[in-house]
Amino acid sequence: MIYKQSNIILKLAESFGLSFANLFFLHFFSENIPMLSEVLWSAAIVLISLRYGIYFGIVPFCSAVFSSIAFEIGNGGDLYLYLTDLSNMLVISLFFFLLLFTGLSRNSQQERYFDITNGYEEILEEKKILEETLDEALNINETYRKRFLESEDQYADMYEMITALNSTDSDTIFNEMVRIVNQRFTSRQLCLYLISSQGDSIRSKINTNQEGRLKSDYWLDEVPSLIGKVIKGQEHVMFRSREDDEASPAAAGPVFVYGEMRYILALDGIDLNACTSQHIQWLDWCLKWMGSRLSFAYTYEREKNEHQRYPGTGIYQLASFFKRFNAELERAEKIGQPFVIFELKTDRLMISEIDLLMKKQLRELDSAGWDEEAGILYVLLPGVDPANEPAVRERLQNAIRKEVASIT
Missing domain, CATH: 3.30.450.40 (GAF domain)
Structure with a gap:
């Protein structure tokens, strides 16, 4: 990974600090350790050039050249002879080569790093787009799956409803x-x-x-x-x-x-x-x-069932009436709906007279059946609380008595 430092002051401080450290060591140990100057300055140039590039590597390079010249002049040497000396020129050339090689290598490595980084970021971006596309596709697939299952459930419910209500009764x-x-x-x-x-x-x-x-x-x-x-x-x-x-x-x-x-x-x-x-x-x-x-x-x-009622009336014959009674009984067992059934004496009224009277007294959903032989009228009242039976029966019986009294 390329070392990143965006603060130029810190870069310069590190470059000059390393140069001053070299000068310090050379001042005290150069006479005792041969080739110490070449080693330290080479290391400093390579380190700074690789770390921050060729431009900041110039700092230790110039420090190495000028410090060598300064030491030579300080020791009473001749500047011209120093600069024309082959060994000194080889050392300076080595420093320059290290500066140029490591600096350019650092730049090439940095460019390669940026290329790889940019390529990696592009791959990550493409991966993100692919993931988003895949998530969207999965969401769409899940939506269609839910709709399909809901449709299946809805069709099943519709089929059950149609089948359940498909009756002639x-x-x-x-x-x-x-x-x-x-x-x-x-x-x-x-x-x-x-x-x-x-x-x-x-x-x-x-x-x-x-x-x-x-x-x-x-x-x-x-x-x-x-x-x-x-x-x-x-x-x-x-x-x-x-x-x-x-x-x-x-x-x-x-x-x-x-x-x-x-x-x-x-x-x-x-x-x-x-x-x-x-x-x-x-x-x-x-x-x-x-x-x-x-x-x-x-x-x-x-x-x-036209024959199940007395002709011209809404009064059921006895068998048909008790068929309706059985239906109410089944409804009471299944859903707990109450009903009332009782019998009334018709006092020799004609069936047509009973029919007119019941149409006035009963609701449309109520039913009446007549036992012609016994002269008894059966009344079926769906949804009526059995506690109300005595009052309803008394009201209907009184209506029959009044009808009989009006006729006689």
Whole structure:
């Protein structure tokens, strides 16, 4: 490695200091040690020239020449004879040769060192560029790998969702929707609200947590702000923002059946920070696919099960009614949703009269089945707390009594 010293004063001080040291030794030991002058000055010239170059090597060279002349004159010698003496000229020539050779060697070595250093720095720079390029390529590769894996996961999730909801039975579609949505979001409360035909209220068809923040039923003018935004015509899933009130769920989205908004899905207690664009897109597609399958299922059930209702009414025959009861029982076992079932005495009312009365008294998601032989009407109320059964049953029984009294 080339010795680097940028301070010229220090270079000169070292050159003159070494020269003065030589003069000191020569003053005391030159008479006792032959050839001491030639050895010391040769060493000084070589050392300084190799260390700092030919220009600073001139200092010990000149010191050697002038000190030799000074010693000669001081000892009474003749300057002309000294300069014409062959041995003295050979010594001076040796000093000059050492100065020139070592100085030029130092310069050539320095240039070579700088060339190697510059080449090494260029190699390091190229290495750095290659490393940056490689890191960038690896990052791009990792990004594409993650996207590929996310795409695979997303396709797998989409396939699972499509397969789960691909049914001709509406109750199966509802149950599977609850399963896959809870599996995806792990919500504390999931509510699927049915929008009333009058458009003045929403009532829960499914409520997985009766103790949750979301109520089972809302009048339209009291719904949480996020659900209100969805009802006003939002076609996509929305997540709660700072503008929404505290009663709003974490997420809500519409379900369109036959092209009309029929249901609203509300999720509460999910981690919004963990929701990505893939989660939002998946839920949006899930609700759209659910609406499409419900449209098909309702058409299929209406055509297939037309004989399961009494003609011209919404009252189910007994076998079909208990099929719906079994579906509610399965939903209660899977997600813990309560329901109420009870029987009413019809007091010899006609089926058409019972149908008109139940349409006035029951919700759209409720079901009624008639045992024609026994004259008993069975009523199924999904999502109703069993504690409310006595009051509801008494209200309906009183309505039947009033209807009978008005006829008689």
